[in-house]
Structure formats: structure tokens, C-alpha cells
Amino acid sequence: MGDMTVSNQALEFLEFVEQQPRQSVRQLMDKVLLKSRLMTGAEAGTIFIVRKKGQQRWLEPISLQNDVVRIGSNDFIVPITAKxxxxFVAGSGEIARIDDVYKIPPKRTYSFNPDNELSNYHTMSVLCFPLKNYQEQVIGVVQLINRRINGKDDPMPFEDEQIQLVTPIARVLATHIERADMLEHIRTKNSRLRQRNRELGEQRAQVIAMQAETEEAFLLSIQLLARASEIHDEGTGNHIVRVNEYSYFLAKEYRMNRAFCDEIRYSAQLHDVGKMSVDVAVLKKKGGLDDAERAEMDKHPIYGHQILETAPRLNMASEIALYHHEKWAGGGYPFGTAGEDIPLSARIVAIADIYDALRSERPYKPAFNHKKTIEIMLKGDDRIDPASHFDPNLMSLLSKHHQGMNKIHRRLKD
Ligand SMILES: [Fe+2]
Ligand SMILES: [Fe+2]
Structure with a gap:
């Protein structure tokens, strides 16, 4: 066999290694060992990988093959010593070629330990070479055992030819091992990261579920609070829920941002919460109120504000409670505030509240239908003067989109 043949075979081997799909180091080494044995005629062999922990270094068998006897356990390691x-090969980086391991010359540092022989197997010739990376570090060792040539009874020694065959591939092999090892390392790390992400995702879902529960509890509490304030009113039914929805509708038509719309949708219902603090005798009195009683009744915006002002999430609600009886032109209560000094939320709720009052039956009036209600709100009657009571911008929205109010009433009617 000439040099040309040798390099062709080496090339073929390199191509073989290059063609291997991404796979585990162990799978790659199994194929590499098999190919090396076929090229050199070795009937058995082992590939070791150098493992490190701190200062400690040892060899771990990663692929073991034997065509003659069964391999027992691969659960052993080889210390990196010259013995x-x-x-020796791992420690020195040199190639070791032994024709008969039972007749190693005494000048060598290493010897063969017969205790390591597989049962019913006889090791004779060995070719052992290092796998070095580009930094000349030994990262593995290939040990080929018992070269067989067809027709010969005994194993033959490994020749220069076999050394020339395997040496050029050793370096490429080493980089492949390093690369595969690194890939495996990255893969393990990635799968750990994915696992961690999954766990975080689950925790996040739990937090979101808890937040949703808290939010639901919050909304329920304030609805109960709003209902509690109606306890002395007769037959208000869904009034508070409808006022929420009319206000939400008007805020959206006014192109307010989402946070505002969402907040007014639960805040509007609390507009009369202050009635809880009004003297029950005044609240339940049938017929007209005298001046003192009227003054007490007209304090319900201030009472409501006092109840709500402490909670940050009820800022808008406390604002609505305080200002929902103010009038655009002034003259409302408790302060007589006018125009844009009245918060928008309260201007919206004032309209929503009146619309629903007109649609509902009261001791002093029947329930009006939508058409009549809108007519009164836009043109006024003996009690309502739209131009002086309501925000004109909101009123022009109402005149355009009043059917939306009707729809809400139909959906939530008592
Ligand atoms: Fe009120
Ligand atoms: Fe009301």
C-alpha cells in the first residue's frame, strides 16, 4: 500500500466524520471506532475521553467494541499515569505500539494488567494514539487491539502503515469530539433553561390567576358597597349597573383612553354611596323635606367622597361622588362648581344618572320610554334645563349616539 492509498483512506475517513449528522459524542465515537477498526483490522478497541474536575484528570471509556467476546461493564475509569x-498516551501525547502486551520491554513505564482482560479474551497487539485538539491538548485516547489478517491464527502487530492511516485523522477527530461535547453541553444547558422558563411561565400564570381573583373580589366588594347605599331607596333594581354601562359607553364615544373607560365602568355605581351616611329619618321621609332636611340630604356627595377618598383605586369614584350633582353653568351642590372645573367623570355620570332616572318609575313620575327621555334631556322640561345642567360636548355626543343608551337599558332592564 503506497502513500497515495493511505491518504485516500484518510480522506475518506475525514469525509465520513464530516458527514455525520449532529449527534451525541457517544454515537459519533461508536461509528468512529468501528471505522478505525475496519481500516486497521483491529478486532477490538476503546475510545477514552479525558475528563477533568479541578486538578483531577482521568480517562472515561466512551466507546468499547470487541468482535470476539461480550464486553461487560464500561463502568470504570483509567487514571492518567504512566503505568x-x-x-501513558494521555499523559505524554505519544503513540504507543505494542506487539505483545504480555512481553512489554521492562524499560517502558507502563505495563499490561492481566486482571483487566475480558474473560476468555487474550489481548496481544495494541495501537494506542492520542486525540489532540488545536491547542495540542490531549482530549481523548483511541486504543486498537489485536490486528487480524484473514487466514492468520494469531493477531498481527500494528505496522507503520496503520499509524500513518490513523494519525492524520486523530486531530480532526479531536475537534469533532470537542465540538460534539460542546454541543451536548449547550443542549443540556438549553434544556435546563427551557425547563426554567416553563416553571416561570407556570408561576406567571398562577400570579395572573391570583390577580384575576383579587380583581374579581375588588369589583364584587364595591358593587356590594354600591348596593348597600341603595338600601333605603325602593325598587332601584339594576340602576347602578346601568349607570356603569351608560358611563362606559359615553366615555368611549368621547374617545377617552382605555384606563379611563375601564375605571369609570366600575366607579360610576358608587355615585350615591354617601347616602349611607345620611340620617335615615331624612332618607325615608315621604313627601317634601324642610330646609334642614334638604341640607342634610345634599351632603351625600361629601359623605360619599369621605367614604371613598382613602382608596387609590377609588380616586375616580370619590371624584364622581363629590361632583355628580354639580351643574355645567354652576348652581349645583355641594360647591356650585361649573364647567370644566367639574371632573369629566362626574359630568358623564350626571348624564347617565338622569337618563336612567327618567327611564325609571319614581313615586312622583312614571317610567318614560327612550324617545321621551331623550326629548326631555335634549330640550328640557320643568325640572331639567340641558344647556345649564350638562356639558354641551357630551350632550352633542348623546344626541348622536343616544340609541346606544337605549340598547344598554334594554339589555339591563329590571
Ligand atoms: Fe346623588
Ligand atoms: Fe343615581
């Missing part, structure tokens, strides 16, 4: 063949 064993593989250990």
Missing part, C-alpha cells in the same frame, strides 16, 4: 498504556 497503564492508555494513561
Amino acid at each position: 497503564s498504556i492508555a494513561g
Whole structure:
């Protein structure tokens, strides 16, 4: 066999290694060992990988093959010392070629330990070479055992030819091992990261579920609070829920941002919460109120504000409670505030509240239908003067979109 043949075979081997799909180091080494044995005629072999922990270094068998006897456990390691063949090669970076391991010349540092022989197997010739990376570090060792040539009874020694065959591939092999090892390392790390992400995702879902529960509890509490304030009113039914929805509708038509719309949708219902603090005798009195009683009744915006002002999430609600009886032109209560000094939320709720009052039956009036209600709100009657009571911008929205109010009433009617 000439040099040309040798390099062709080496090339073929390199191509073989290059063609291997991404796979585990172990799978790659199994194929590499098999290919090396076929090229050199070795009937058995082992590939070791150098493992490190701190200052400690040892060889771990990663692929073991034997065509003659069954391999027992691969659960052993080889210390990197000059006493064993593989250990010597790993430590020195040199190639070891032994024609008969039972007749190693005494000048060598290493020897063969017969205790390591597989049962019913007889090791004779060995070719052991290092796998070095580009930094000349030994990262593994290939040990080929018992070269067989067809027709010969005994294993033959490994020749220069076999050394020339395997040496050029050793370096490429080493980089492949490093690359595969690194890939495996990255893959393990990635799968750990994915696992961690999954766990975080689950925790996040739990937090979101808890937040949703808290939010639901919050909304329920304030609805109960709003209902509690109606306890002395007769037959208000869904009034508070409808006022929420009319206000939400008007705020959206006014192109307010989402946070505002969402907040007014639960805040509007609390507009009369202050009635809880009004003297029950005044609240329940049938017929007209005298001046003192009227003054007490007209304090319900201030009472409501006092109840709500402490909670940050009820800022808008406390504002609505305080200002929902103010009038655009002034003259409302408790302060007589006018125009844009009245918060928008309260201007919206004032309209929503009146619309629903007109649609509902009261001791002093029947329930009006939508058409009549809108007519009164836009043109006025003996009690309502739209131009002086309501925000004109909101009123022009109402005149355009009043059917939306009707729809809400139909959906939530008592
Ligand atoms: Fe009120
Ligand atoms: Fe009301």
C-alpha cells in the first residue's frame, strides 16, 4: 500500500466524520471506532475521553467494541499515569505500539494488567494514539487491539502503515469530539433553561390567576358597597349597573383612553354611596323635606367622597361622588362648581344618572320610554334645563349616539 492509498483512506475517513449528522459524542465515537477498526483490522478497541474536575484528570471509556467476546461493564475509569498504556498516551501525547502486551520491554513505564482482560479474551497487539485538539491538548485516547489478517491464527502487530492511516485523522477527530461535547453541553444547558422558563411561565400564570381573583373580589366588594347605599331607596333594581354601562359607553364615544373607560365602568355605581351616611329619618321621609332636611340630604356627595377618598383605586369614584350633582353653568351642590372645573367623570355620570332616572318609575313620575327621555334631556322640561345642567360636548355626543343608551337599558332592564 503506497502513500497515495493511505491518504485516500484518510480522506475518506475525514469525509465520513464530516458527514455525520449532529449527534451525541457517544454515537459519533461508536461509528468512529468501528471505522478505525475496519481500516486497521483491529478486532477490538476503546475510545477514552479525558475528563477533568479541578486538578483531577482521568480517562472515561466512551466507546468499547470487541468482535470476539461480550464486553461487560464500561463502568470504570483509567487514571492518567504512566503505568497503564492508555494513561501513558494521555499523559505524554505519544503513540504507543505494542506487539505483545504480555512481553512489554521492562524499560517502558507502563505495563499490561492481566486482571483487566475480558474473560476468555487474550489481548496481544495494541495501537494506542492520542486525540489532540488545536491547542495540542490531549482530549481523548483511541486504543486498537489485536490486528487480524484473514487466514492468520494469531493477531498481527500494528505496522507503520496503520499509524500513518490513523494519525492524520486523530486531530480532526479531536475537534469533532470537542465540538460534539460542546454541543451536548449547550443542549443540556438549553434544556435546563427551557425547563426554567416553563416553571416561570407556570408561576406567571398562577400570579395572573391570583390577580384575576383579587380583581374579581375588588369589583364584587364595591358593587356590594354600591348596593348597600341603595338600601333605603325602593325598587332601584339594576340602576347602578346601568349607570356603569351608560358611563362606559359615553366615555368611549368621547374617545377617552382605555384606563379611563375601564375605571369609570366600575366607579360610576358608587355615585350615591354617601347616602349611607345620611340620617335615615331624612332618607325615608315621604313627601317634601324642610330646609334642614334638604341640607342634610345634599351632603351625600361629601359623605360619599369621605367614604371613598382613602382608596387609590377609588380616586375616580370619590371624584364622581363629590361632583355628580354639580351643574355645567354652576348652581349645583355641594360647591356650585361649573364647567370644566367639574371632573369629566362626574359630568358623564350626571348624564347617565338622569337618563336612567327618567327611564325609571319614581313615586312622583312614571317610567318614560327612550324617545321621551331623550326629548326631555335634549330640550328640557320643568325640572331639567340641558344647556345649564350638562356639558354641551357630551350632550352633542348623546344626541348622536343616544340609541346606544337605549340598547344598554334594554339589555339591563329590571
Ligand atoms: Fe346623588
Ligand atoms: Fe343615581
